[in-house]
Amino acid sequence: MNSTTKIGRRPLLAALGAASLMSLPATRALAQSKVVIKFSHVVAEHTPKGQTALKFKELAEQKFPGQVEVQVFPNSQLFGDGKEMEALLLGDVQMIAPSLSKFDRYTKKVQLFDLPFLFDDMDAVDRFQASAAGKQLLESMTNRSILGLAYLHNGMKILSTNKDKLQRPEDVRGLKFRIQASDVLQAQFKALKANPQKMAFAEVYQALQTGVVDGQENTWSNTYSQKFYEVQKTIAETNHGVIDYMIITNQKWWNGLPDDLRAGLDEAMTEAAAYGNQIAADLNARDRQAIIDANKAKVVQLSREDLQAWRDAVAPVWKQFEGDIGRDLMDAAIASNQT
16 A cells, blocks of 8 residues: 555656656746836826826836836936937847937937927927828837837927016127027027027026026926926017927837837837826926916017917028928928818
8 A cells, every 4th residue: 555655756746757858948048037017207197297107117017027027217327318328229228218309419400390370289299299201200219229109298398597588589688698509499590699508407497596597498397396487587488499309219129029018018018108108298387387386487478470480580590400400391291280
């Protein structure tokens, strides 16, 4: 009885041992197949960009449980503005979301979004970005191994100064304005006979407070969250431009993913971007009212004639950059204003 039992056990133990040994390579393969995506950005988690990254993590990990892990690094925890693109191209991170103004080194076509008074409102921006021309821009840097996955909104730009009057273009002549590092934005303020000064975002409040610069252009949400309205006298609701981001990835890394995984991550990103864009819209509306209620900076509403004067003043900028951007692309953007 005992001998029979022992004999019976040996095949069983052998079988279990074989099964266990066979499972080790499979376990290792499963572990090795897990895709880790490092999503690095430079702002706080509560911002629309920060919330988009977290929503992408949630959706991607739901779609591919145990197969995909998204690690989000906000507030320049891994890389700041000046280093994140290099990190992406080296494979140190897989996704970043720079401002559209940062891409002119890689393609002049994306300068389109910096052209003043190109889009009437965010609905027009949405229509263009969803169009064939807008989607082609996401792929306009693939020769540099940069692939756009989605656009992300911040909002339409307003103009503020430390002066009491801000109604017409002549009111900004000779004033110093902080700008992002963009040739188009530099040309915009030169066309207004103002003095553009490229400056890091983190330095703007102190520069406004001390008079190093007289004014700035930004969204309602940035103007409120950074307290720029506390050190400016007047804000004109010009809606003269758009501040947006592009969520990008390393094309070689992206193309190396399995087809089904790539398709699922693309769906997750589209949904996450839509989620973040709605947050941005709500935030700008809320913060606009908060600035008005604070009653520290005067908010000026411009008439149709006022706005036309601004448009006329910066019209030469369109002509200046038409060759780099492409007239066909500009026409596609203009057409997006027609509902």
